[in-house]
Amino acid sequence: MYNPIGSMVVPSMLVVLVALAIxxxxxxxxxxxxxxxxxxxxxxGQSAPAKSQATxxxxxxxxxxxxxxxxxxxxxxxxxxxxICAAVSCVIDAPHTVTSIAPVAQTAxxxxxxxxxxxxxxxxxxxxxxxxxxxx
Amino acid sequence: xxxxxxxxxxxxxxSSGFAVVTGPNLIMILLxxxxxxxxxxxxxxxxxxxxxxxxxxxxxxxxxxxxxPPVQEMVLLEYIRDASGHYLPVTPEIIxxxxxxxYTYILGLGQSFAIExxxxxxxxxxxxxxxxxxxxxxxxLVVFPPLIFLGIGAMIDFGPLIAFPSxxxxxxxxxxxxxxxxxxxxxxxxSPQESSAIAIIGSAxxxxxxxxxxxxxxxxxxxxxxxxxxxxxxxxIIQPPFMKALTNxxxxxxxxxxxxxxxxxxxxxxxxLSALGVALLVPPATPLLGMLxxxxxxxxxxxxxxLSQTAQNEMINIVTIFLGLAVGSTARAENFLxxxxxMIIALGLAAFILxxxxxxxxxxxxxxxxxxxxxxxxxxxxxxxMPMAARVCQQVGAKYDPNNFLLMHAMGPTVSATIGSxxxxxxxxxxxx
Numbered sequence: 001m002y003n004p005i006g007s008m009v010v011p012s013m014l015v016v017l018v019a020l021a022i023x024x025x026x027x028x029x030x031x032x033x034x035x036x037x038x039x040x041x042x043x044x045g046q047s048a049p050a051k052s053q054a055t056x057x058x059x060x061x062x063x064x065x066x067x068x069x070x071x072x073x074x075x076x077x078x079x080x081x082x083x084i085c086a087a088v089s090c091v092i093d094a095p096h097t098v099t100s101i102a103p104v105a106q107t108a109x110x111x112x113x114x115x116x117x118x119x120x121x122x123x124x125x126x127x128x129x130x131x132x133x134x135x136x
Numbered sequence: 137x138x139x140x141x142x143x144x145x146x147x148x149x150x151s152s153g154f155a156v157v158t159g160p161n162l163i164m165i166l167l168x169x170x171x172x173x174x175x176x177x178x179x180x181x182x183x184x185x186x187x188x189x190x191x192x193x194x195x196x197x198x199x200x201x202x203x204x205p206p207v208q209e210m211v212l213l214e215y216i217r218d219a220s221g222h223y224l225p226v227t228p229e230i231i232x233x234x235x236x237x238x239y240t241y242i243l244g245l246g247q248s249f250a251i252e253x254x255x256x257x258x259x260x261x262x263x264x265x266x267x268x269x270x271x272x273x274x275x276x277l278v279v280f281p282p283l284i285f286l287g288i289g290a291m292i293d294f295g296p297l298i299a300f301p302s303x304x305x306x307x308x309x310x311x312x313x314x315x316x317x318x319x320x321x322x323x324x325x326x327s328p329q330e331s332s333a334i335a336i337i338g339s340a341x342x343x344x345x346x347x348x349x350x351x352x353x354x355x356x357x358x359x360x361x362x363x364x365x366x367x368x369x370x371x372x373i374i375q376p377p378f379m380k381a382l383t384n385x386x387x388x389x390x391x392x393x394x395x396x397x398x399x400x401x402x403x404x405x406x407x408x409l410s411a412l413g414v415a416l417l418v419p420p421a422t423p424l425l426g427m428l429x430x431x432x433x434x435x436x437x438x439x440x441x442x443l444s445q446t447a448q449n450e451m452i453n454i455v456t457i458f459l460g461l462a463v464g465s466t467a468r469a470e471n472f473l474x475x476x477x478x479m480i481i482a483l484g485l486a487a488f489i490l491x492x493x494x495x496x497x498x499x500x501x502x503x504x505x506x507x508x509x510x511x512x513x514x515x516x517x518x519x520x521x522m523p524m525a526a527r528v529c530q531q532v533g534a535k536y537d538p539n540n541f542l543l544m545h546a547m548g549p550t551v552s553a554t555i556g557s558x559x560x561x562x563x564x565x566x567x568x569x
Contacts, residue, residue, distance in 0.1 A: 004322050008332075009315045012563040015418060019559040020308045022413040023552075027301045030409065034401050 076101060153198045160469030161196045168193040168464075171362070180369040184342065187460020188362060188467075195268065195465040203272075203465055207263035213249075213256045226256050268465040271458050275350050275357070280459040281343035282427040287452025288343070288554070289407075289431025290444050292522070296548040298402050299395040302502060302510070307552030309498035310518025311560050313490030314338040321483050326476075329353045332564040334480050337364045338487025339557030340371070341520035346463060347424055348561045352568055358467025359477045363484035371524045374485075375492050375516050376532055382496045383512045387503060388536040390511040392545045403436040414559060420569075421562025428554065492516050495549065517546035520553040 076084075085098045149155055168189045175185030194202050215223045216230065224230065234249050234256060248259040274280040297303050314335045321331035329352035336348045337360060345364040349357045367374065380388075407429035415422040435444040499515025513533050517525040526546035533542040 004319060004328065004331075008328060008564075008567055009318065011567060012560060013312070013315060015563040016308050016311055016556060016559055019414055019417055019556070020304045022417060023304050023410060023555065024301045026409045026413055027298055027406070030298075030402050030405050033405075034399055037401070 076103070151199075153200070156198045158198070158469070160473050161198055163473060164196040164467065164469045165193055168196070174366075181365045183456055184365045184460050185369075187457050188365065188464035191268065191461035191464020192358070192467040193464075194461075195468050200266070202266040202268050203468075204266045205269055206261050206265040209260045209262055210250055210252075210257040211260060213258050216256070228254075231256050268461060271462040272465060274455075274458055275346065275462045276354065278347060278350055278423060280455050280462070281347040281350075282423040283455045284343040284452060284459065285424050285558075286427040286431040287447045287455070288522075289428040289433075290435045290447035292428070292432055292551060292554070293547065294403060294406055294432060294436075294551060295398040296395060296544050297551045298398045298406055300545065300548040303514075303548030303552045304556075305502065306495055306499055306515050306518040306549040307554075307556040310491045310495035310515070310549070310553055311339065311556050312494040313487055313492070314557075314560055316490050316494075317483055317487035320486060321479075324479055324483070326479075327353075329568050330356055332568055333360055334483045335487055336360075336557070336561060336564070337367065337484035338491040339520050339553065339560065340364070340368050340488060340491070340525070341554060341557045342368065344424060344520070344557045344561045346459070348564060351565050354466070355471055356476075356480065357463055358465075358472055359480045360484070361463040362467065363481050367484060367488045368521045368524070371519070371521045372528050372531075374488060375525070375528050378489060378492050379496060379513055379516045379529075379532055382493065382500065385536065387500065387512045388533060389540065390503065390508055391537070391540050392511055392514075392542070393509065395544055400436065400438070404433065407433040407436070410555070414555070414562075418559055418562035418566060420565040421558045424558040424561065425555065428558070488519070491519050495519065499549075511540075511542055511545070514542060514546040514549055517549040518553050518556075520550060520557050522550050522554065523547065526550045 081101055084101055088098055089096075171180075171185055171189035171192070174180040175182040175189060194200065213226050215225055217223050231251055231254065235251055248261075250257045250259050317338050318331045318335035321334045322328065326334060333345075333349040333353040333356050336345050339345065342361070342364055346357065346361055349360045353360075411422075411426050411429040414425050431444075431447050434440045434447060495518030496512055496515035498518075499510060499512040503510045503512050511533065513529050517529050519525050526543055526549075529546035530541065530543040533540045
């Protein structure tokens with residue numbers, strides 16, 4: 001006599017459970033293989049933090065408000081604005097926000113005065129400027 | 137002369153469909169119009185509903201011949217001509233060679249032969265078959281469903297599943313509803329093959345449903361396909377009451393841990409290993425699983441962009457049209473307007489509901505076992521109605537906690553259910569065919 005539970009339901013459920021075990025096992029095997037490959041590429045030291053990042057519970061990352069864009073004169077290139085902001089940040093120790101950068105208008109006396117020869121920055125001063133604007 | 141005109145018009149009328157259309161034909165035509173309305177005006181799975189409904193309409197038009205098989209004549213052969221032009225008497229050795237398939241070397245290509253009663257006949261096609269007869273070959277020979285799965289694989293993302301392997305448990309548990317419905321269908325008097333075709337509706341997977349039904353019970357294809365696609369479209373209506381009934385407020389508000397990022401290597405290796413593992417376990421599932429994983433590999437590899445785009449767009453759209461027309465053409469009055477169809481529709485709904493219930497229940501168990509880290513609502517996404525089931529999870533969860541984003545967590549069970557339903561289909565075919 002045909003027994004549907006014994007001949008169809010139970011075998012099919014067992015097949016599904018075995019397939020489930022195979023798939024889960026494949027995923028963990030794959031994860032292990034990829035981790036080993038990455039460890040071989042990056043070295044042991046770098047893989048450990050990556051592993052701890054993967055297993056550490058995700059903490060809420062505080063969303064920082066984006067600083068308002070610096071209002072800059074149209075005559076200044078973006079790179080120049082960035083370099084000036086970096087230089088100011090290096091010089092000023094206290095928390096601050098650069099809100100605008102604008103060229104200073106020349107006074108009448110400055111215009112009337114003869115052009116001064118460009119002074120060469122001393123070497124140490126040049127080195128200091130380079131050090132303070134290193135990211136840019 | 138007037139008599140002649142009257143006679144001609146009478147003959148024309150008698151040869152038209154108006155003379156032979158029956159009440160059941162008209163009912164099926166009306167039903168197809170209702171399905172077209174549902175597809176267009178109500179948005180009930182229009183991509184499949186419109187071709188299916190129109191195929192139903194065409195199939196129930198009398199005298200169209202659109203479904204008819206080719207008209208063939210068999211001519212007894214006493215002499216045959218070989219490829220070099222010589223005439224040979226038909227001997228038992230030649231008949232045996234034809235039977236073993238070596239006939240092309242003897243008789244030349246392009247000829248069809250049949251052997252009956254120890255005699256050789258040449259099969260001459262006097263009239264080709266109807267259009268939908270040839271479309272149906274794609275369903276009957278089980279070509280279209282795997283091609284649909286190829287396109288689905290190119291659209292699917294296994295990332296949430298790889299990052300959350302426990303989804304497989306939910307996807308597998310949701311298939312329990314299929315087995316419960318199988319037993320119910322048997323109890324109602326359906327054969328095991330018919331019961332499998334009806335029960336697989338609970339997987340909420342159209343190609344898998346058509347794959348199983350075309351293999352085990354092709355005479356039920358029209359009813360089963362229409363029921364399956366209708367319920368898939370009704371997921372947002374059917375599932376939420378059961379999701380709320382089976383969970384409490386605290387469980388619905390569970391916030392799950394963010395999924396880890398999945399590397400490209402994992403995304404490329406997973407389809408290959410999965411196809412190997414499952415195909416070796418359940419060989420009849422190979423056409424479906426193999427195409428699903430091939431489509432996914434094409435997409436994830438990133439080096440076959442044209443193939444991926446073709447699979448996701450042109451190919452799946454073309455196959456959908458042919459598949460829908462072919463499936464709809466099986467819904468003819470004589471096999472659709474029966475009490476059996478009503479039982480199929482009721483059992484299909486039961487299968488769907490039971491799959492939802494078992495998925496949510498297993499997710500509740502997992503929630504308890506993990507100390508409240510899994511939101512039980514994602515259990516309802518253990519049906520393969522992609523991505524609607526996951527979207528419903530997100531919507532229901534967001535009602536209780538607007539900051540709770542369950543969508544990607546629910547995609548894991550949905551995707552695993554696609555694989556799980558293919559495994560169940562393969563098991564059913566292996567046991568029952």
